[in-house]
Structures are given as C-alpha cells and as structure tokens.
Amino acid sequence: MSTEGTTPAARSETAAATRQPPAPPDSIVVGHDGSTFADHALSTAFGLADQLHAPIVIVRAWSIDTAPRPASWEFGYVSSFAEYSDAVRAALIEDTAAMVHAFPHVSVDYRAVHAGPARSLIEVSRDARMLVVGSRGRGNLAGLLLGSVSDQCTRLSVCPVLVTRKPATG
Numbered sequence: 001m002s003t004e005g006t007t008p009a010a011r012s013e014t015a016a017a018t019r020q021p022p023a024p025p026d027s028i029v030v031g032h033d034g035s036t037f038a039d040h041a042l043s044t045a046f047g048l049a050d051q052l053h054a055p056i057v058i059v060r061a062w063s064i065d066t067a068p069r070p071a072s073w074e075f076g077y078v079s080s081f082a083e084y085s086d087a088v089r090a091a092l093i094e095d096t097a098a099m100v101h102a103f104p105h106v107s108v109d110y111r112a113v114h115a116g117p118a119r120s121l122i123e124v125s126r127d128a129r130m131l132v133v134g135s136r137g138r139g140n141l142a143g144l145l146l147g148s149v150s151d152q153c154t155r156l157s158v159c160p161v162l163v164t165r166k167p168a169t170g
Contacts, residue, residue: 020113020120022127023057027109029125029159030132031117031149032058034095037134040166042096045132046103048162054129055107058096061120062088062112081114088112118152131161 023029030045032038042058049056062084068091070083089112100108113120125131133150150163 020111020124023109023124024055025127025129027055027057027128028052028130028132029057029059029121029128031121031134032060032092032096033117034060034091035134035136037136037164037166039099039134041132041134041164042099044162044164046099046106048130048132049106050103052129055109057109057111057124057128058092059111059113059120059124060088060092061115061117063114085112085114117149118156121149121153122157125157125159128159131157131159133161133163135163135165 028045028049030042032042045056048054064084067084068087070079070087071090072079072083089110092110092112096108096110100106111120111124113124115123121131121133131153133153135150136148150161154161154163
C-alpha cells in the first residue's frame with residue numbers, strides 16, 4: 001500500500017489499523033471472508049477448539065473496496081478507518097453467529113484487519129497454536145499465476161497450518 005500523497009495523520013491511522021497483536025499462544029486462528037469455503041474452515045476450527053479447549057480468533061481482512069459502509073456513512077462524509085473496521089467486525093460477527101452459538105463453551109475473539117488476507121492471517125497467528133484456512137481449490141495455471149491465501153499461509157506462517165477443503169456435494 002503506497003502512502004505517497006497522504007497526510008501524516010492518515011498514514012498513522014492506516015499503520016495503526018494494520019498492526020495486530022498476535023493471538024494467544026493456545027488459540028486457533030481461522031480466516032473468514034464470508035464464503036462457504038470459510039464457513040467450512042470455521043466449522044473445522046470450532047470442532048478442534050472444542051476438543052482442545054482452545055479459544056478461537058476469527059480474522060477478516062479488509063480493504064476500502066471490500067468493507068461494508070459504516071453505520072455512520074452518509075453522502076459527502078468520509079468515514080475513518082476505525083469506522084470501516086467496526087463495520088467489518090460487525091459483519092464478521094453477524095456472518096459467524098450461528099457457528100459461535102453452536103459452540104457456547106468456546107471462547108471467541110474477532111479481528112478485522114486492514115491488510116491483505118494472507119498477511120493478516122500470518123501476522124495474527126504468529127504465536128497461535130494453529131491457523132485454519134479454507135481452500136477454494138484453485139489449481140493449475142490460475143493457482144500458479146494468482147497464488148492463493150492458503151498457499152502463502154502454508155509457506156510463510158510460523159505456526160502449523162490446516163487447509164480445509166469443502167467436501168464435494170452431489
């Protein structure tokens with residue numbers, strides 16, 4: 001992300017939004033982007049967390065292009081990064097509520113990170129017990145050219161990484 005042409009205050013706010021403390025050492029970090037692949041990864045992570053009596057940290061990466069409008073948004077008003085982050089976190093909580101309620105004994109923390117998905121997950125999970133990510137199953141040339149979040153996580157994470165595949169239907 002280039003900060004050229006931005007004010008020092010805006011650069012400081014952006015840097016603060018991207019810095020994330022690591023998840024606790026006994027936790028399971030799971031990425032969730034709202035997809036069915038992420039739902040499957042979340043379900044797997046909750047099953048493991050329940051068996052291991054481990055807390056879960058659910059992470060959603062965001063950018064201005066992908067973030068929902070903050071509740072305070074109105075035409076002509078420029079929302080802050082904090083307002084966008086709060087909107088992303090609220091959407092994450094809503095999207096994962098059913099799974100969270102299905103496992104009432106598992107402690108849950110939510111992180112909305114203003115950075116790319118792989119970077120977000122790697123940074124938050126650096127001290128965690130495990131990182132769980134879903135695989136979209138992109139392969140061949142597209143996978144080589146685009147790279148994948150799960151591939152980057154398996155190559156660059158310092159904690160163990162579990163890549164889940166959604167079972168084939170039909």
